[in-house]
Amino acid sequence: MPYLNPRELTGKLIAIEGTDGVGRSTHLDWLQQWLEVQGYGVVTTGWTRSALVSKTIEEAKQGNFIDHRSFSLLYATDFADRMENLIVPALRSGFIVLADRYIYTAFARDYVRSGDRQWIRDVFGFALVPDLVCYLRIDVETLTLRVLESKGMNYWESGLDLRLGADLYDSFRKYQTLLIEEFDRMAEEFGFQILDARRPPDEIQEALRVKIEPILTVSPKTRESLIAQTGNKRHSG
Amino acid sequence: MTALSPTLDQPHPYPGKLIIVEGIDGSGKSTQLLLLKKWLEAQEHRVFFTEWNSSELVRETTRRGKKRRSLTPTTFSLLHATDFASRHFHHILPPLKAGMLVLADRYIYTAFARDVVRGVAPEWVRKVYHFAVRPDLAFYFRVPIEVAIDRLLTGTRAQPKYYEAGMDLGLSEDPIESFRLFQSRILIEYETLVREYGLIPMDATRSIPEQQEQMRAKVAQALKGYRPKRGTHGRRTQIFWRRFAVPQSSGAHGQTDRDRGH
Numbered sequence: 070m071p072y073l074n075p076r077e078l079t080g081k082l083i084a085i086e087g088t089d090g091v092g093r094s095t096h097l098d099w100l101q102q103w104l105e106v107q108g109y110g111v112v113t114t115g116w117t118r119s120a121l122v123s124k125t126i127e128e129a130k131q132g133n134f135i136d137h138r139s140f141s142l143l144y145a146t147d148f149a150d151r152m153e154n155l156i157v158p159a160l161r162s163g164f165i166v167l168a169d170r171y172i173y174t175a176f177a178r179d180y181v182r183s184g185d186r187q188w189i190r191d192v193f194g195f196a197l198v199p200d201l202v203c204y205l206r207i208d209v210e211t212l213t214l215r216v217l218e219s220k221g222m223n224y225w226e227s228g229l230d231l232r233l234g235a236d237l238y239d240s241f242r243k244y245q246t247l248l249i250e251e252f253d254r255m256a257e258e259f260g261f262q263i264l265d266a267r268r269p270p271d272e273i274q275e276a277l278r279v280k281i282e283p284i285l286t287v288s289p290k291t292r293e294s295l296i297a298q299t300g301n302k303r304h305s306g
Numbered sequence: 307m308t309a310l311s312p313t314l315d316q317p318h319p320y321p322g323k324l325i326i327v328e329g330i331d332g333s334g335k336s337t338q339l340l341l342l343k344k345w346l347e348a349q350e351h352r353v354f355f356t357e358w359n360s361s362e363l364v365r366e367t368t369r370r371g372k373k374r375r376s377l378t379p380t381t382f383s384l385l386h387a388t389d390f391a392s393r394h395f396h397h398i399l400p401p402l403k404a405g406m407l408v409l410a411d412r413y414i415y416t417a418f419a420r421d422v423v424r425g426v427a428p429e430w431v432r433k434v435y436h437f438a439v440r441p442d443l444a445f446y447f448r449v450p451i452e453v454a455i456d457r458l459l460t461g462t463r464a465q466p467k468y469y470e471a472g473m474d475l476g477l478s479e480d481p482i483e484s485f486r487l488f489q490s491r492i493l494i495e496y497e498t499l500v501r502e503y504g505l506i507p508m509d510a511t512r513s514i515p516e517q518q519e520q521m522r523a524k525v526a527q528a529l530k531g532y533r534p535k536r537g538t539h540g541r542r543t544q545i546f547w548r549r550f551a552v553p554q555s556s557g558a559h560g561q562t563d564r565d566r567g568h
Contacts, residue, residue: 121376122385125367136395138437139388146367146384153378191433192387195380 080110080160081284082197084171085277087205088248089226090215091266092273096205097167099274100281104165109285112159115169119150130225137182137230144175145192152196160197165285172196173259177251181244182231201284203277204261206253209246211267216241314414314432318439321405323532324398325525326413328496329447330489331470332454332461333510334517336411338447341518342525343409351534354401356393358412364389368469377474383421387434390414394438402439405535414438415446415505419495423488424475443528445521446500449510451490455482 083100085093094115101111117126126143159166172193179189207215216222222237224230228244229237256263262280264273312318325342329335339355346353359365364385371377371385401408414435422428458466459482468474471481472488500507506524508517 120374121371121381122367124370125363128363136392138391139395142384142388142391142434146381146388149378149380149384150376153380154376188433188436191430191436192384194430194433 078157078160078197080162080164080166081201082156082160082166082168082199083281083284084168084173084199084202085205086171086173086202086252086261087266088207088212088245088252090212090219091205091207092270093169093205095270096274096277097169100167100277103278104167110162110164111167112155112164113167113169114151114155116174117144117147119147120154121150122147137179141175141179141189141192144178148172148175148193149195156197168199171199171202173202173252173255173261176255177248180251181228181247201280202259202261203280204252204256204263205266205273206256206263207249207266209242209249212245212249213238213242312439313436314438314440316440317442318402320399320402320439321533321535322402322408323443323529324402324408324410324439324441325443325445325528326410326415326441327445327447328412328415328419328499328505329449329510330451330454330492330496331466331485332457333447333449334457334514335445335447335510337514338445338508338517338521339409339411341514342521345518345522346407346409346525351407354397354406354408356397356408356410358410358416359386359389361389361392363392372468372474375474379421379424379426382424382469382474383417383426383431383434386417386421390417390435390438398439405533407534410441413441413444415444415496415499415503418499419492422495423472423491443524444503444505445508445524446496446505447508447510447517448493448496451486451493453511454489455486458485 085097087093097113101113104111117123122143126147129140129143156166156168175193176186176189180186183189216226222241226245227237227241228247229240231240231244233243233247234240252261255261264276264280266273268276312320318324327335327339343353343355359368367385368377368382371381377385398408398410417431417435418428421431465471465481466485468481470489471485473481473484475484475488477487478484496505499505508520510517
């Protein structure tokens with residue numbers, strides 16, 4: 070994003086990643102409270118929550134279109150909208166931004182559909198690298214039980230568009246297994262902090278705070294986009 | 307990388323043909339494409355037509371963004387890419403794979419020119435559209451900015467559209483002046499694209515029939531060796547009658563004309 074200067078951003082960007090059903094939103098609520106009690110300004114943002122396209126995504130999920138590239142690009146639009154209109158202004162003002170899912174969710178979902186890692190990463194090339202990515206890791210056995218116990222399995226979380234299994238259950242397990250595998254691979258590649266999401270919520274929260282604590286005190290580092298800026302030669306405005 | 311999906315880097319492997327036109331508003335590209343379509347259809351080709359920014363979903367979102375004034379160069383670019391990806395999947399690839407002709411009014415080069423002028427990185431937008439099929443023929447209708455403005459003012463539209471004029475960039479309060487400034491920059495980008503992607507430049511100041519003649523010559527050349535495929539019997543009457551050794555009559559033509567209405 071050549072028209073942004075990432076170096077002015079003094080806040081911290083913390084992303085919580087993980088598949089469905091790992092309790093991300095609960096932990097984010099608790100983290101926000103904890104940080105605010107300490108006097109930090111906190112802004113939260115979540116996947117598909119942009120004012121611009123959240124409605125469009127809902128409509129798309131109703132079947133207006135189905136191909137994976139359109140979905141990935143729509144997620145990218147959602148992300149870009151939140152990034153430019155929320156995350157960047159908040160970081161500029163020194164807030165701590167807690168992101169419920171980040172670009173890695175899009176990477177994993179696109180990869181299991183396309184088999185290609187490069188394109189989706191290129192699309193998200195404008196994204197800021199978070200100061201910290203916490204990955205709430207779960208195994209597919211536990212995840213399956215949890216999802217069934219709570220809200221049940223739905224079309225998209227089961228990856229039914231991929232036709233991986235004979236029924237909802239089979240499809241869910243295969244799809245989530247692929248996602249977890251890809252998250253594990255990315256954890257290594259991008260240096261996620263891995264937390265075991267099968268432990269009791271209190272313990273997970275404690276572990277998250279231990280990871281976050283040191284980030285709060287370090288001086289603002291030099292930020293770069295995820296992928297090296299390439300386009301500034303001709304257009305600096 | 308999946309070997310299955312084609313990319314912009316090489317010619318597509320499909321039996322169909324993709325012909326696209328590019329140019330700024332007022333260059334006359336849509337008129338030329340329409341005339342080309344008539345000509346191809348008169349030759350019994352089944353022609354698919356698709357245009358930029360046509361899906362309801364994206365148009366609605368763009369409207370929402372305009373109201374909130376929250377569209378940025380990146381979100382603007384990604385929205386159009388979403389629309390394109392959906393059309394590429396639904397309307398461009400299937401007929402190409404089936405061996406049919408696809409005509410596109412504007413293609414990815416519109417994004418390459420326009421989004422870059424809006425402020426996104428040229429390399430980035432090219433990567434975003436990397437999955438697009440490379441056209442068999444790409445015409446660029448080159449027109450001086452004053453001619454385009456004249457055509458817009460005297461034509462059916464009294465004023466350029468909001469985004470076509472780049473009004474969101476705040477170049478000028480006056481839509482015409484904003485159009486002039488914005489589209490002039492786009493013209494410069496298009497020249498880069500002509501060199502980069504070998505778009506066929508057309509002198510859009512020449513008369514409509516002259517341009518069309520030139521265009522048809524190029525298309526005829528590109529379609530050499532192309533074997534059209536059809537699924538319906540309606541326009542095969544000549545072959546049908548020949549098989550039964552009945553002399554051709556004007557009646558057969560009457561039937562094709564009626565079918566053409568659909």
